[in-house]
Structure formats: structure tokens, C-alpha cells
Amino acid sequence: MKKSTCSSSDNSKSSFFNDGNQLFTTSSYENLHFVDQGIFQMTYQKKIIIVTIYMADSILKISDEKTDRYIDIENICLKGIINQKNKQFGFRLSKNGQYAEFFGIQLEILNKIKIYMIQSDFQSKYKVIKKVGSGYLSQVYKVQNNMNGQEFAVKIYEKANLIKSNSYERELCMNEIRILRQINHKGLLKLYEIFEGEQNIYIVTELLEGGPIKQYIINQDLTEQEMMKIMKSLFVSLNYLHKLNIYHTDIRFDNIILRDSMDLESVCLINYGKAVQIPQRTKTLGHMTSQEEGALKFYMKKDIYSLSIIMLSIFTQKFYQENQLVDELLMKNFKNISYIEYMELSPPFRRFFEMIFTEKYQKQIDSLNCENIMELDVFKQLNNPRNSKILISQQLPNGLARRTSKYAPRFSQREKLEQSLNIIKLPPINGDTSTSTDKSYSPSPQSDRFISNQLTNILKARHFYQRKNALKQNILI
Structure with missing residues (x-):
């Protein structure tokens, strides 16, 4: 039979998070909506079987040809491992001294399950940059991921302090972890992963640098x-x-x-x-x-x-x-x-x-x-959006030409100007084209009133002289 492929001993029995329960639970979770996560090779109690893993919240359903088994992965230990025979990467789930190992090509499941679980290799994954805050039982540091350089915050608890403190302080730590695992909102702190070392507990979250x-x-x-x-x-x-x-x-x-x-x-x-x-x-x-x-x-x-x-x-x-x-x-x-x-x-x-x-x-x-x-x-x-040139231009009637000048008058001014021009519109005389002014122009706000008055006066004068010339022609005829 195949032996464990993990090179180091399992410490899940001495974990701060160990609640004394077994790895596989006897509870039934058939009322949950499980999603297929892929097919894996599972090694458990020196037996190798092919299983399908399904997931719903923090519950994994491990299904083979004979039976369904369940693992509540909240606060159990997670460790990446390598199959020494074929060099295939996998992961180990362990709790209270029991463990199961899984190998497969669909390891995207690790990103889904790691926020529920406890890892042990914080020092190899992150480099501490500087201290950014502190609490009654914790210290907060800015850290950098050694693989991709991305920066995070980590809240570090000393396990000895949590064990020495009363049960209320320990419950505060456990309660925060439990709540962080459930929330996913842009206005709330985001949890990434949790680690446990010999002396400390590390809660890795997003880094908030706005102050x-x-x-x-x-x-x-x-x-x-x-x-x-x-x-x-x-x-x-x-x-x-x-x-x-x-x-x-x-x-x-x-x-x-x-x-x-x-x-x-x-x-x-x-x-x-x-x-x-x-x-x-x-x-x-x-x-x-x-x-x-x-x-x-x-x-x-x-x-x-x-x-x-x-x-x-x-x-x-x-x-x-x-x-x-x-x-x-x-x-x-x-x-x-x-x-x-x-x-x-x-x-x-x-x-x-x-x-x-x-x-x-x-x-x-x-x-x-x-x-x-x-x-x-x-x-x-x-x-209620504020008035803007973009919004105003979108609200203009299709018949009005858009102004391209930065000194374009406000819509109310332009509307008055267009109305005044439309009122003073002359019919064609002697084959002349219409005297309506519907061409675009771009006056500044300071010259808007002046141009309006000038146009009005010009049109009135033209109206007078055109009518006078027409009367003269009629009289001569």
C-alpha cells in the first residue's frame, strides 16, 4: 500500500484550532447545494481511490463509487505536498492527527478552500516589511508575498498570550476569523489566508493604505x-x-x-x-x-x-x-x-x-x-447628477448645432438667442435665400448678449430695407 507522501510529520493534533473532532464527519449535508470541483486521487488510511470532490460553503463532499463522505474544512490544516513517485502536486487535509491526501490537475480548488483552513508555511511565503499597528493582543505588519511581490497586511497573535488570556480574548480572535471568512464586499476588510506557526497565528488580509x-x-x-x-x-x-x-x-x-x-x-x-x-x-x-x-x-x-x-x-x-x-x-x-x-x-x-x-x-x-x-x-x-457640458449637450434638441468652443453659452442663453432669431425670419424676396440664421457660432459668455442684440438689429434693418425696395418695385410696375 502507498505510504504518506508528506515529508514532514503532521501537527494537526497539537494545533491551536484543533477541536478534537475527526477528519470525516458523520453529519449529513444533503440539503446544501454542492458544486463539482473535479476528480482526484485520494490517499486515506493507506488506500488509494478515485474520488470526485464537491463543495458547498466550508463543506467538502468526497464521493467514490460506494459512498459519500464529508469534511468540514473550517480550521483544519492544509499543506501542499508532492507525490514522490510521479512528482505531481497535491494537498493534504489533516485534523486531530488524521489526514487525507489529494492529487489532481484541477487544483484551483485550493484558492477556494484556503480561507477556511490553517496553513503552516508563513515564513516561506511572506517577507515582513514594517509594523503598521497594534492591538491589545495583536500586532499588524505590512508584508510582501515572496512569489509575486504583492503587499498585504498581517495581524499576528502570540499563541501563548491567547492561551494565557481568559476565554473571552480567545473568542474574539476566533470570532473575527469566522466573520472574515463569510464576507466579500468592497467596503469590508478582505481575508486571504491564515497560518499557524509554533508561536504565532497569522491572519493575512488586504493592505489598507489610505489611513x-x-x-x-x-x-x-x-x-x-x-x-x-x-x-x-x-x-x-x-x-x-x-x-x-x-x-x-x-x-x-x-x-x-x-x-x-x-x-x-x-x-x-x-x-x-x-x-x-x-x-x-x-x-x-x-x-x-x-x-x-x-x-x-x-x-x-x-x-x-x-x-x-x-x-x-x-x-x-x-x-x-x-x-x-x-x-x-x-x-x-x-x-x-x-x-x-x-x-x-x-x-x-x-x-x-x-x-x-x-x-x-x-x-x-x-x-x-x-x-x-x-x-x-x-x-x-x-x-442627482450635477450639470455638466456633456450632459447639456446630450439634452439639446437634434436641430441645434453643438458648440465646440469652450466659451459656449449655457443652454438657457442659447435657447433665448435661437428663439429671437426664429421670430425675426423674413420670406424670400427676389429669389434671395432665407434670412434665418441657423448657422453655428461660438461666442464667449461675455459677448453672448452683444451678438444677440447685433443680430437682432441687423435683421430689423434688413427687414426694413427689403420691404421698402419691394414696395418701390411694385409702384414702378
């Missing part, structure tokens, strides 16, 4: 439209999370970073350790208790209040103790923000802040969600 949004707001004089771009992007991202039944519960300036400092719509929510996810079956109508329904509304309101406080700070340039203020709002205590001068803002913004931060709309806020907020007038303003 903290708070610092950007302090240093820049933003227009109302620019502020709204930021807030609309954040509410769109939050709406995406809520549709997945995920509630961030820790929205504050420290957890909002720009992906690109030149693009205000590239704001990203980060740090999901405190996020709460309500199971879909619990949220389904008829399966939720009053207590669970109250918890869901609480988390939703907390996220909306938190993001609204960010919005308030951006518009008023006043920065608050976010957590304290959110707690007060949840207790329907509005006194600490009652002094805000709403009249300095345009009516749509004033109505929005009044709805969120005053007692006037308490009933509405209890049932408010992100989709409702996105339909408010304050966000619709961004959908």
Missing part, C-alpha cells in the same frame, strides 16, 4: 457631497453585513480605514472580533422568541446609532465618546446631543439627525433598518 478616516477628516476641508460619499459607502457596507445577519457592534472611528486616500468611497470597516451573528434559522419568521427578537433589534440599533454618530462628527467637526453616547441613545437619553445646531445644515441633513438623535421619532427608530435609511432624502442627493 484612518478620522485623521483624513481633520486634515481635509470636505464638501457636503464628499461627506455624503463617505457615509453612503459605510451604510451600504453595514446593510450588507445586516443582510448576512452579522452585526458589527463596535463601529467607531478607530475601526474605519480608507483603502485609498484619493477615493472617499473606499472606506472599510475593520475589526470584527465583537461582531454578533444571528443564525438564519433563528431569524426566520416563526422561529424567533421575543427575547431573540429584542436582541436583534438591539444590535441593529447599536450599529445604526454608532454609524450615525460618526456621520454627526463628520458634519459638525465635533468628536464624541462613541461608546458612551451609543449607550445613552440606546437608553433613550438624548440630552448630550440636544445642543447640536441643526439649522447650520441643509434640510435633508437636519431631518436625518433629528430623526436619529431626538425624541421626536422614537417609534420610527425602533424599527429602522439600513435599507430604510438608504431611502431617505439625505442619501438620494448623491443620485
Whole structure:
């Protein structure tokens, strides 16, 4: 029988992520929609068989001629291996000391499964460039992929600190990994892969180099439209999370970073350790208790209040103790923000802040969600395009010639000019062509009125002399 082709021993039994379960699960997942990933040669317990792999979320279905088996790949160990006999590349899945090896030509499956799994070769794949941040139990570094030179961020946890800390701190780390694996949105941090070494856990994510949004707001004089771009992007991202039944519960300036400092719509929510996810079956109508329904509304309101406080700070340039203020709002205590001068803002913004931060709309806020907020007038303003020369030219009647000069008059001026010319149109006399002026011209804005008056006077004079000459001819006849 064929022996393991892996050159190093399997460490899945001592892994930080080992939950003590077996590699193949006895659970049935027939209700999931599995997608065919290809045919592979599998080596398991010294037996070689040909199998087809199917995938649905984090579940692999391994099918041969006799039976179907399932592997829940979340937090199990992944390792690339080489078949020493034919030099074919493959991968090993291992958990709690058990492993199965797969060889095949359709290895695109690795890009799909690696975010769920734990790898062990971080040092050989990435080079650390510099430290960019730190947290209570973690450090964040900028790193570079040794193969393609692409740069990423990596959050590094010391396993000893997680083991020594209370279960809550460990749960924050595990919870963030679980949430990151489920989200895929331009306004949320993107996870690439996870590694475990002897001392550390490495969470590799995209690199956000635009800087903290708070610092950007302090240093820049933003227009109302620019502020709204930021807030609309954040509410769109939050709406995406809520549709997945995920509630961030820790929205504050420290957890909002720009992906690109030149693009205000590239704001990203980060740090999901405190996020709460309500199971879909619990949220389904008829399966939720009053207590669970109250918890869901609480988390939703907390996220909306938190993001609204960010919005308030951006518009008023006043920065608050976010957590304290959110707690007060949840207790329907509005006194600490009652002094805000709403009249300095345009009516749509004033109505929005009044709805969120005053007692006037308490009933509405209890049932408010992100989709409702996105339909408010304050966000619709961004959908109204500004006037531009391109838009104006597209709106012109087909009969009007387009101006090519950069000094082309505005549409209203041109329309008045054309109307005045059309009114003073003479019939042909003695075989002359029409005197209507429909040729294109390109006056500057300063000379527009002058040209209009001149043309009018000329046409009036020509009208007078042409009629006079016609009368003379008739009299002579």
C-alpha cells in the first residue's frame, strides 16, 4: 500500500484550532447545494481511490463509487505536498492527527478552500516589511508575498498570550476569523489566508493604505457631497453585513480605514472580533422568541446609532465618546446631543439627525433598518447628477448645432438667442435665400448678449430695407 507522501510529520493534533473532532464527519449535508470541483486521487488510511470532490460553503463532499463522505474544512490544516513517485502536486487535509491526501490537475480548488483552513508555511511565503499597528493582543505588519511581490497586511497573535488570556480574548480572535471568512464586499476588510506557526497565528488580509478616516477628516476641508460619499459607502457596507445577519457592534472611528486616500468611497470597516451573528434559522419568521427578537433589534440599533454618530462628527467637526453616547441613545437619553445646531445644515441633513438623535421619532427608530435609511432624502442627493457640458449637450434638441468652443453659452442663453432669431425670419424676396440664421457660432459668455442684440438689429434693418425696395418695385410696375 502507498505510504504518506508528506515529508514532514503532521501537527494537526497539537494545533491551536484543533477541536478534537475527526477528519470525516458523520453529519449529513444533503440539503446544501454542492458544486463539482473535479476528480482526484485520494490517499486515506493507506488506500488509494478515485474520488470526485464537491463543495458547498466550508463543506467538502468526497464521493467514490460506494459512498459519500464529508469534511468540514473550517480550521483544519492544509499543506501542499508532492507525490514522490510521479512528482505531481497535491494537498493534504489533516485534523486531530488524521489526514487525507489529494492529487489532481484541477487544483484551483485550493484558492477556494484556503480561507477556511490553517496553513503552516508563513515564513516561506511572506517577507515582513514594517509594523503598521497594534492591538491589545495583536500586532499588524505590512508584508510582501515572496512569489509575486504583492503587499498585504498581517495581524499576528502570540499563541501563548491567547492561551494565557481568559476565554473571552480567545473568542474574539476566533470570532473575527469566522466573520472574515463569510464576507466579500468592497467596503469590508478582505481575508486571504491564515497560518499557524509554533508561536504565532497569522491572519493575512488586504493592505489598507489610505489611513484612518478620522485623521483624513481633520486634515481635509470636505464638501457636503464628499461627506455624503463617505457615509453612503459605510451604510451600504453595514446593510450588507445586516443582510448576512452579522452585526458589527463596535463601529467607531478607530475601526474605519480608507483603502485609498484619493477615493472617499473606499472606506472599510475593520475589526470584527465583537461582531454578533444571528443564525438564519433563528431569524426566520416563526422561529424567533421575543427575547431573540429584542436582541436583534438591539444590535441593529447599536450599529445604526454608532454609524450615525460618526456621520454627526463628520458634519459638525465635533468628536464624541462613541461608546458612551451609543449607550445613552440606546437608553433613550438624548440630552448630550440636544445642543447640536441643526439649522447650520441643509434640510435633508437636519431631518436625518433629528430623526436619529431626538425624541421626536422614537417609534420610527425602533424599527429602522439600513435599507430604510438608504431611502431617505439625505442619501438620494448623491443620485442627482450635477450639470455638466456633456450632459447639456446630450439634452439639446437634434436641430441645434453643438458648440465646440469652450466659451459656449449655457443652454438657457442659447435657447433665448435661437428663439429671437426664429421670430425675426423674413420670406424670400427676389429669389434671395432665407434670412434665418441657423448657422453655428461660438461666442464667449461675455459677448453672448452683444451678438444677440447685433443680430437682432441687423435683421430689423434688413427687414426694413427689403420691404421698402419691394414696395418701390411694385409702384414702378
